[in-house]
Amino acid sequence: MDTIPSAWNEGMFVADFHVHSHFSRATSRDMHPSALNEAAKQKGIFLVGTGDFTHPGYLKELKEELEPDGNGFYVCKGDPEGTRFILTAEVANIFTQAGRNRRIHTCLFAPDFETVEEIQRRLDSIGNITSDGRPIFGFPVKELVRLVMDCSADCLVLPAHIWTPWFSLFGAKSGFDTLEKCFEEQSCHIYALETGLSSDPQMNWRLSCLDKYTLVSNSDAHSPSRLGREANIFSCQPTYKDVISAIKKSKPGFEGTIEFFPEEGKYHYDGHRACGICLKPAETLERQGLCPACGKPVTVGVLHRVEELSDRPEGFVPPGARPCVHLIPLEEILAAIFGVKTITKRVHKEYLRLIEIAGPELDILLWKDEDELSSVVPGEVLAAIKAMREGNVSIRPGFDGEYGRIVPDTIERIDGKGKGPGKPCAKCHQIKLF
Ligand SMILES: [Zn+2]
Ligand SMILES: [Zn+2]
Ligand SMILES: [Zn+2]
Structure with missing residues (x-):
């Protein structure tokens, strides 16, 4: 590819x-x-x-x-x-x-x-x-x-x-x-x-x-x-x-x-938003599709549905497949660094400042090389962008209408272990949220 x-x-x-x-x-x-x-x-x-x-x-x-x-x-x-x-x-x-x-x-x-x-x-x-x-x-x-x-x-x-x-x-x-x-x-x-x-x-x-x-x-x-x-x-x-x-x-x-x-995405895993129950596809199957909290059928998410209809293993790359990159919106990165919600004045102000000095958002997230960025972007932001580009992020999957959360590992580990490098959290497949 x-x-x-x-x-x-x-x-x-x-x-x-x-x-x-x-x-x-x-x-x-x-x-x-x-x-x-x-x-x-x-x-x-x-x-x-x-x-x-x-x-x-x-x-x-x-x-x-x-x-x-x-x-x-x-x-x-x-x-x-x-x-x-x-x-x-x-x-x-x-x-x-x-x-x-x-x-x-x-x-x-x-x-x-x-x-x-x-x-x-x-x-x-x-x-x-x-x-x-x-x-x-x-x-x-x-x-x-x-x-x-x-x-x-x-x-x-x-x-x-x-x-x-x-x-x-x-x-x-x-x-x-x-x-x-x-x-x-x-x-x-x-x-x-x-x-x-x-x-x-x-x-x-x-x-x-x-x-x-x-x-x-x-x-x-x-x-x-x-x-x-x-x-x-x-x-x-x-x-x-x-x-x-x-x-x-x-x-x-x-x-x-x-x-x-x-x-x-809001429907990656299975679960019940109201019950705070998020399940991996395999767990949904183990539970016959029922929510462990309320006993009703869970909302089956996208990953489950893909697995149901797929005829190839995970990781298969078909010939001629077009490449893709995974990004986190800049405002979400800033919000994670500041420890605040994305829709806050502080985030928006810093976002506009960075856009002003370092060019359009996609240039910052995707196209500009690190040397170029290092002279204009604060170190913590640069480190987060670098981690994102390398796929070093912590992941809490979305389910049943609830957005997931992705944070560069340089900022925070969502599984509560603090900063530091790590792989996507393997434990968050069934968590009581919020
Ligand atoms: Zn639509
Ligand atoms: Zn639409
Ligand atoms: Zn339920």
Whole structure:
């Protein structure tokens, strides 16, 4: 397998496609083009999804604030060299297929406003597109694929966060066991899968049936600070056509992904959030899937589901697999160093100071070499970044909607043993939390 290039090469760029606007539920008021434009610059993201293009109110905003860049993307009026926008949206389909209730989320990509209008027209005639930036429809998701690809062959449909228990293609609660059972005759239009925060490419490589799909990663950001927590690295020409074809063919042009440590995702392990019970997949099986506290079935997480459907051992690398890197957001690193919550003034102030002197966040976390960083970044931050880059982190996995926690070993050992080098905690598979 290739590795992510160690230096920020000329001609490479980062893209984050799956975000939400302020028209979606539980999102920040700042999720609109001008704020996304600035936030993406701070992060070091060249291309960002608009999100929510199915919403007429948001489309109106997009048309007022954006203009074409001539390459199939859009830019903020008055900032032609700023962040590029690509028209994207997320849709939920809730339906019955093969005798079971299904809930599937997909991301849609469209080449231009005209196509978006056509998609809106057709969706408006069969459902409600104004109630939520991420609309919900009652028809099978394969019909959504048909509808979108009918509007333009340049569109792309991407199954979203494919392993989350509740709303995804392979989700334990309301998903399918194979892509073909879900999309049936429309399967040929699916080229890529979004791995989601709780899984990484390594986990997906354990399913040989996924080898032909490009594994992409996005932030699913509901506020600007979450942008780029997962993202994609491209080396193709920065045009709509080239990006879509790089995704479809995986390479050349698609270099790999930037990942969360999957344990940080909200549904990595199994368990019950309300009972404070977190279980490894093997333990869930030992307990016949029941919670030791309340006796009810636990929420089966992503790792369990991957193991259930996998046909390869852990550690298998398929030929042609694209590389990935695992990062911890800079604000989380600072919060761990200060011993405070991520959303505090002190963290944000230091974050802005570091961005100001050392460049975009992804440059600091990923691309800049240690010598370069050492002259501008405090020693403790540098040591934490170094530990993160080497994978020396302590891990408390997320489960049943609770985010996990990942901390560089130079700062703290989550298992309570204080500072010092160590490997991921092997004991945290069943802990009473909080
Ligand atoms: Zn979703
Ligand atoms: Zn989403
Ligand atoms: Zn329970």
